[in-house]
Amino acid sequence: MFTGIIQSAGTIAAIDAVDQGVRMRIQCPELAPSDWREGDSVAVSGCCLTALALDGEGFSADLSAETLARTSLGRLRPGDRVNLEPAMALGDRLGGHLVSGHVDGLAEVVDVRPIGESYRLRLRVPEPLARFMAEKGSVTLDGVSLTVNAVEAHEFEVNLIPHTWQVTTLGDLSVGDRVNLEIDLLARYLDRLLQQRGLT
Known part of the structure; x- marks a missing residue:
């Protein structure tokens, strides 16, 4: 779950084709992604994705063909900015409203x-x-x-x-x-x- 309170705007560093979708690399050093755990959820411009290949500069995420077709993420190019919010932890302050990260x-x-x-x-x-x-x-x-x-x-x-x-x-x-x-x-x-x- 998320709150809709954006913590940072990241930058698309690379988009590479993979089977049935793409792998997207997102730079966001100010969020210290190396402190996250692989598999954590992160909202990328409102879409709940799984964080992979974490380091101090950013993370990667795999996007399916369905996600690319039904959200604005399929229009992104390297250099574009995206809104980022790591998933909230139980007990965190709810500053916005309950957000699932499932785009309608x-x-x-x-x-x-x-x-x-x-x-x-x-x-x-x-x-x-x-x-x-x-x-x-x-x-x-x-x-x-x-x-x-x-x-x-x-x-x-x-x-x-x-x-x-x-x-x-x-x-x-x-x-x-x-x-x-x-x-x-x-x-x-x-x-x-x-x-x-x-x-x-």
Whole structure:
């Protein structure tokens, strides 16, 4: 599990083809990955991956063809930045909201505008996921825990404070870009419960 509080933005150092996918090398010396254990989970722009080949400079992760096809990670190239968050430990402070690292779909940026010192992003979600967007609810974009400010049909808005804009990859976004979207866990389970009871 994760919290959606990004600890660092890493850099893609290499992407090599392997059987049925790729192996991605990510540089992040400020996170001291040599202190991790091989097999630990780490959220890479919101996708839960397994850390391999650890050293003081970074780690590697294997991405399946499914992950490459269904997330924004398949569009990455060497030199691109990614948001990183190692998995939380039991007892850690929960600063954002509970995040699984399982991407539900891709949201498309339809507007980016400054609001004072902050920035307002408007995004369009796939129709099946639109019902999970709720004003003042939680959403995860490229691994970042955010609050939904407004919802209209298949679009929603979030506000980014200057810190988030500067230290995560969300500050690099432009209209037309697509980001990894994870809906709130509570919304997912509530929807499933209501379906089973025939209430949706």
